[in-house]
Ligand SMILES: Nc1c(NC[C@H](O)[C@H](O)[C@H](O)CO)[nH]c(=O)[nH]c1=O
């Protein structure tokens with residue numbers, strides 16, 4: 001018996017020893033297969049063994065593989081949110097006023113995207129907060145209200161001269177993550193964290209696009225996934 005194979009001594013087990021040709025190659029050698037009608041007496045194996053003659057050892061019994069080689073397998077289901085099924089989906093947008101020169105165009109980009117994908121104006125609420133640090137708690141409150149299918153969070157954290165940037169950026173990210181997990185409503189992280197103002201402006205409708213618009217699309221897909229696929 002190959003010592004490398006973990007084996008436990010129990011009263012109801014089958015001692016399977018099969019030659020290397022009788023089991024799939026990844027198992028150790030020098031096993032010799034006993035007929036299934038010779039009840040086990042002292043060893044068991046934690047993993048299943050494919051045996052000669054179409055038998056499969058599955059831990060406590062040997063099943064004869066079906067003669068039909070085409071094993072039927074259930075079709076794999078794929079669930080994905082739709083960005084074209086927005087009828088009736090409601091959104092809240094939490095936007096930080098700090099660095100408004102950046103967050104306002106981010107918000108406009110998001111609202112443009114909602115319009116482009118036929119989200120009704122009556123299905124969007126915009127909530128302003130002082131800074132990105134305050135986004136999380138407001139997102140969680142909105143999520144728990146169960147009035148919205150997704151909460152889009154928008155802010156712009158730009159590094160200054162001190163380490164305050166790290167505190168605000170990290171708190172904003174963990175706040176939005178916690179809000180989603182605690183409320184069960186998708187909370188989308190559309191908060192820029194930039195080394196300087198140029199980087200931020202480039203991502204609020206400049207040469208790097210509009211991250212608010214991108215985050216709005218994520219909000220639509222997640223709202224649809226939860227509403228249409230995961231209910
Ligand atoms: N420096 C930035 C801030 N700072 C303000 C905080 O977000 C928060 O409002 C304050 O600490 C009071 O709790 N906020 C940003 O959104 N972006 C920044 O760059």
Ligand SMILES: CC(=O)[C@@H](O)COP(=O)(O)O
Nearest residue numbers: 158159160161162164165
């Ligand atoms: C992200 C911030 O809090 C930062 O803008 C504040 O600037 P400073 O670090 O120079 O006080």
